[in-house]
Every structure is written in C-alpha cells, then in structure tokens.
Amino acid sequence: MSPLSEIRKYLESAAQSSLDDIYAIDPQSLTLMTVLVDGAEAPVAEYPVDNLLQALREPQIREFLDAVPREQTMLDISHELHALNRYLGEFRLLMVGRSSGQVLLVMRDTHAFSRHLLHVLNEGANLSSLISNAPGVVYQAHMSRDGVMGFVYLSDACKPLLGEDAEVLVANPDIFLSLINEEDKAAYEKNVSESAHNLSVLNWTGRFWMQAWQDTKWINLRASPRKMPDNTVVWEGIMTNITQSRREQQAIRQSHEKLARLSAQMAQIKEKERLRIAQEVHDDLGGNLTAIRLGLSSIIKRLGPEQETLLSKAKQLEAIVDDTFEAAHRIASDLRPNVLELGIVAALEWQAAQFVEKIGIPCEFVCHQPELTVSTDHAITLFRICQEAMSNIAKYAKASDVKVTLAASADEIVMQVVDDGIGIAPVDRLKSNAFGISGMAERAVALAGQCKVQAGKQGGTIVTVTLPVQPVNIATALK
Known part of the structure; x- marks a missing residue:
C-alpha cells in the first residue's frame, strides 16, 4: 500500500469520530503507551506518531517535561510546549499524575483536521506527485x-x-x-x-x-x-x-552598460576629432584662402582698364574665394563652435539666439550665474545635448515657445530644455532609430551623469541633463 493510501485510510477512519484521539505517552521514555479513540483503546501500530515523538524528544522539551512537578494531579502544559515547538501547536498536552507515575496525554481534533486533509486529498489525488x-x-x-x-x-x-x-x-x-x-x-x-x-x-x-x-x-x-x-x-x-536567469540578466545589464560607456567614449573621441579637423580647416585651409585672397587683390590692383576681361575673371575668383572662406568658417564653427571658448553660459545663450534667428520660435535662456567654470568635456556635452534637443524641437515638436535653463551647485550642473509642443510619447523613446535621444543619454553617461527625456505635465517635452561637477576619466570608467 502506498504512503498516500495509508494516510487516506487512517484519515477516513479517524474522520468518522467526533471525539478527540488521545495519545498516552510515557514522559520519561517518550514512547507511545496507548491510543484512545471514542473512549476505547485502539491498536498503537495503526497510529503513527513518529513526528510527535520526535518533537517531544527535543532537548528543551525533555528538560521541561522532567521539570514538571510530580505532585500535580493534572497540568495543562500546551502553551509552554507550543512556544518551544510550533509543530505541537496542533495538539493539546496534559501532564497527569497518578500513583504509578506520570502520563502525558496528547489530544488532537481529528474530526476537523482529518476532514480538512481528506478534502485536500480528494480534490487532488496527485497531490504528492504535484509537490x-x-x-x-x-x-x-x-x-x-x-x-x-x-x-x-x-x-x-x-x-x-x-x-x-x-x-x-x-x-x-x-x-x-x-x-x-x-x-x-x-x-x-x-x-x-x-x-x-x-x-x-x-x-x-x-x-x-x-x-x-x-x-x-x-x-x-x-x-x-x-x-x-x-x-x-x-x-x-x-x-x-532563479540563479541562472539572474546571472543572465546581470550579464545583459553589464553588457548594455559597457556598450553605453563605449558609445560615450566614441562620442568623446569624435569631439576630439572634430576639434582637430576644425583647427585644420581654420589654420591650413583658412591660411591658404587668405593667401589666395591677398594674391588676387594684388593682381587686381596691377590690372589696367585695358585688361577688362582679366579684371572681371580675377574679381569673380575673388568672390569665389570669399564664399569659400565663409563656408570654411561655417564648417569649422559647426565642428567646434568658437563661442565655447567664451564659456558654457555664453555658448548656450548664443545657441538660443541662433535658434530664434534660424527657426523663428521664441527661445529664452535663463542662468542666474553669469559665469560657470566647467571642464571642456562638460561644456561640450551640455552644448551638444542642447543642440540636439533644439534640433528635435524644430523638426517634431510644433512648439511656440522654448526655454533653456542652466544652474549649478557645489555638486552638480543641471540643464533643462523645455518646450510647449505636442510632447513625446513613451513609445517614441524606445524606437530603434531614436539615435538622437540615445546619443544625448550616452553623452551624459560618459561623464557619470544622466539625461532624462519626459513629457511635461502641461504638455510639451522636458529634457533634463544632470552632470556631476567632478570630471570623469572615460578610460578609468571603462575598467
């Protein structure tokens, strides 16, 4: 007979009783002396009480049982034993004194308890298999x-x-x-x-x-x-x-963090490359164009009125050189705006003015500190994120007003770009081609900061950049 069948057989027989089963146990040897069912003695072998006896044999409980006064006729020790072992909470325990010695009477409400377990067994016969x-x-x-x-x-x-x-x-x-x-x-x-x-x-x-x-x-x-x-x-x-899934999640998270740092490092490298190219455009190309311009001016001065055709050609070349000079200046400025040399406050103020001039949307710049001393990396990061945010506003926001604020404390620098446009939906931030948004975040991460893009409470979009004041070494961060 299977263990489950034995339990069922025991419960079915015990559940017919409306009285408590009573186990009589020798408190000295902790062996089962007899079992009473409906007031009649029952075969001890049919009532397995190994768990009960094992609980009673714990050192603390044995010590307590030995200390129970023998002169007591009957003493309810349920509460004390329940505190020592929770398993005994299913029982009521009485120590009974008699002439031949003490007897520990243990009672359980088999009627209610057995019917409950039978319900569990009958509702799911494969309970043990399930567990x-x-x-x-x-x-x-x-x-x-x-x-x-x-x-x-x-x-x-x-x-x-x-x-x-x-x-x-x-x-x-x-x-x-x-x-x-x-x-x-x-x-x-x-x-x-x-x-x-x-x-x-x-x-x-x-x-x-x-x-x-x-x-x-x-x-x-x-x-x-x-x-x-x-x-x-x-x-x-x-x-x-869930160790395996946790380790996989941790590996994925670390991989994402490393990719973000690598991407941020690439942005830093790109900025340095932009600076180098801007300097070459300004110094080499600009210098050559200046020399050509001076040469053409000298030639034009030497040409007489009788050489009208050559004079016209020379002036056309002079105009082309001037246009090329302007283009080179614009390219160098796009690669590395000269206004950054004046400080981040002046750079963002200039950017706001450029936005008004080129896009035609009012843009207010607010900074209550006329000068902010920040590292070159901080200045470039704030400038580029502001530039990208304004580019997105011009393309998608349909805004009628923009506000850029910059503030700094002893610990951090905070910049916000706020517009009153149509706002940004959460799904837009998750698009695979949202490179502008991810690029802003990666720039901030490169300096151990963060960039949040969220919808405003009154509509529109809020871009918040928070950077620690202390510069961060990218090579160190990647280790």
Missing part, C-alpha cells in the same frame, strides 16, 4: 504572535536547493535566516513583516550563501498568507532557484 514535480521547494511557514517565523513543512526538494534537510530547517528556523546574504536580510524581514501585517502575497528575491558548495544562489520566495483563528499567520508557497 514532488514542482519546480522548487513547496513550503508552509508560520509566524507566531510574538513575530517569530519558522517552517511547518518543506518538500523533499529542500536539500538540493538550500543544502539542508527539511527536518533541520523545521527544527531550527534560524539556520534558514543564516543562509540569507547579510545585505538582503533587512529586505527579507521587511517583506515578511509587510505580508503578515497586510496579508499581501509575499514575493521576495534574495541571495543565499551555500557553505557546502561555496556558492551564492538567487532564490525567489512567493507565498500566500492567511490569518489563523489565534491571530497567527501561515504562508503556503514555493521557493525557486
């Missing part, structure tokens, strides 16, 4: 009125997951707490407390140190609480090993 094939440890935990939590039941998967036998954790719940990483214990205790107080689902994930395997596991605890008639709380749920 054994569950992807984790099926458990039941109990919190006493004084806030002490322990396990009532742990399935056989306990040993492979936690490295300890279920019986060990049931008998000593402190072992379970000792497995939790010190940094995660506070969060665990807070979640358990909130679940008990609000009767909300317990859903907590933390790290467990497995001494036997010298390894850390990520374990998720999910359980539903219910309040018992005595105002204690019981949870039924499952523990699952």
